[in-house]
Amino acid sequence: MSRSVDLDAFGRADDWSPVRAVVAGFGVSGFAAADNLVHVGAQVTVLDESDAGDRAEKGTLLEVLGADVRLAPGATAELPDDVDVLVTSPGWSPSAPLLAQARARGIPIWGEVELAWRLRDLERPAPWIAVTGTNGKTSTVQMLEAMLRAAGLRAVACGNIGLPIVQAVMDPEPYDVLAVELSSFQLHYTSSMSAESAAVLNVADDHLDWYADMAAYVADKGRIYSQVQRACVYNVADPVTEQLVRDADVVEGARAIGFTLGMPQVGMVGLVDEVLADRAFVEDRANTAAELGTLDDLADPDSGAPPAPHVVANALAAAALAxxxxxxxxxxxxxxxxxxxxxxxxxxVARQGGVTWVDDSKATNPHAAASSLAAYESVVWIAGGLAKGADFEELVRTRRDRMRAVVLLGRDRHVIAAALGRHAPDVPVIEVGDGETEPMDRAVEAAAGIAGDGDTVLLAPGCASFDQFTDYAARGDAFAAAVRRRTG
Known part of the structure; x- marks a missing residue:
């Protein structure tokens, strides 16, 4: 059956009992969506292929509250009858059978972000300041949250950063403002959002195993600018982000604000020597700038090391939004x-014998790895994992002069090896093959045998971790443990 209720008529203050909602996926955002749909009175059915982790316990809780929870293999094969809306977890591909059935039946498909937007408290609607990009989203949102709190505002970082946005929206004590991290997957299923301000930090190849092509990925990133009210923040060094602003349908009066590691022009934030400078939000921006901080404010508090260029770029983007x-x-x-x-x-992680060991396991795509490599002069690079359809040609071409050697591991290591063979044939490459012993221990041992005084051994895999580790954090932990065993 197709949609039988006017979903646009339902907000936070309404009784949702006529609404029959299916929640697809019962992870962090799926549970938050189902829990709050039950809270507003909707008839909720939860579907997931697994009851692993704490899903069974959470499912029991929702069943007590009246939800129909189905956590078992095959549970997501068929969409139930009499459904008004399907709320999907962000990682679900549009080609998933359940979503395909919903589209064929004309049933609206929302993400948890779309649900959260519709559940805002319209009497006290906390504005959303939204951030997306291939890399740097989490750091930028955390910086933004810190700036907002320093201004005395009750603010929280939410969305893709960990706290489900629907949970933040439904908090009994309303926030003054939300700093919202959004992935392309989340944006794909979002249509109504009108952020106060939004930023696309950068766009590079990623998730091409999920999208039909790069254009589709870029288009989803650009959705964050739709109906922006105050400022569309873009990366001057990334023309794609500026074009997304030009193409966006925004609220009249919204401004385009660039951020740059160079000297800022009028309407931008950027660097003047080592000062973060604002020429966008000062009264006489044609002739003056406001000092927002210095590079020393971003230096490593333990070592005093200067910030990497991409960290400075993230800081400028956060500053523009703030x-x-x-x-x-x-x-x-x-x-x-x-x-x-x-x-x-x-x-x-460690310093020994003139060698610095650095964990950037969060660098899960080539663009992030390239940014990490740019921070060091002489690198023994540890890379590899699941490439997600991306290639490493540009990374190797632009960063080969920084590579002292490369240690490769993981399922798609051959993709990186091929790029190195084409564009950096003189760089030594060691491949850690599949074997019984811990791959990260072998990678660290291989790197230790090459690295010398002044080198940085850098774990910046450029790939996802799921072929060998549970997540990027587990991969980073394995690296740190192996380094500590090696260096004492």
Whole structure:
């Protein structure tokens, strides 16, 4: 059966009991969506192929509250009858049978983000400041959150960063503003959102195993600018992001704001010597700029090492978004000083014999790995895993002069090896094959045999981790443990 209720008529204050909702996938965002749909009174059916982890326990809780929870192999094969809306988890491909059946029956497909937008408290709607990009989303959103809090606002980072956005929206104590990280998958299933301001940090090959082509991936990134109210923040060094702004249908009066590692023009934020400068949100921006901080404010608090270029770019993007919200320069600077990167993001694990060992396991695509490589002069690069359809041609061409040697592991290591053979044939390559012993231990041993005084051994895989590890954090932990065993 097709849609039988007007979903646009239902908001946070309404009784959703006429709405029959199916939630596809019962991970973090799926549980949050189902839980809050039950809370507003909808008739909820949850479908997932597994009850692993805490899913069974959460399923029992929702069943007590009246939901129909089906967690078993085959549960997602058939869409139930009498469905008004399907709420899908972000990782589900549009080609999944359940989603294909919904489209064939004319049933709307929402993501958890779309649901959250519709459940906002319209009496006190916290504005959304949204961030996407192939790389740097989490760091940028965390910096933004720190700036907003430094300004005295009740703010929280949510969305793809871990806290489901529907959970933030439904918090009994309303937030002043939400710093929202959005993946392309989440944006694919979002249609109604009108962010106060939004940024696309960069666009590079990624998730091409999910998308039909690069154009489809880019288009989903661009959805974040739709109906933006104040500022569309773009990367001056990435023309694709600027074109997405030009193509966007925004609220009248919204501004395009660029961020750049160079000297900012009027309407941009950028660097003047070592100062983060604002020429977009000052009164006399044609002749003056506001100081938002310095590179020293972003330096590693332990080593004093200067920030990598992509960290500075993320800081400028966050600053532009914060300034668009009205945050004062002093609070921007305080936020930058208080920010600390998460684990597995350019984290120094050890220093010994003139060699620095760095964990950037979060670099799960070539663009992220290239950014990481740009931060060091002489690198023994540890890379490989699941390439997700991406190639490494540009990375190798642009970063080969920094590669002292390369250690490859993982299922798609041959993809990187082929690019190295074509564009950096003189760079030594060691491949860690599949075997019984721990691959990361062997990779670290191989790197230790090559690295010398002044070198950085850098784990920046450029690939997903799921072929050998449960996630990128487990991969980074394995690297750190192997390094500590090796260096003592």
């Amino acid at each position: 300034r668009a919200h009205g945050v004062a320069p002093a609070a921007v600077r305080e936020g930058l000083r208080s920010w600390r990167p998460d684990a597995h993001r350019i984290a120094v």
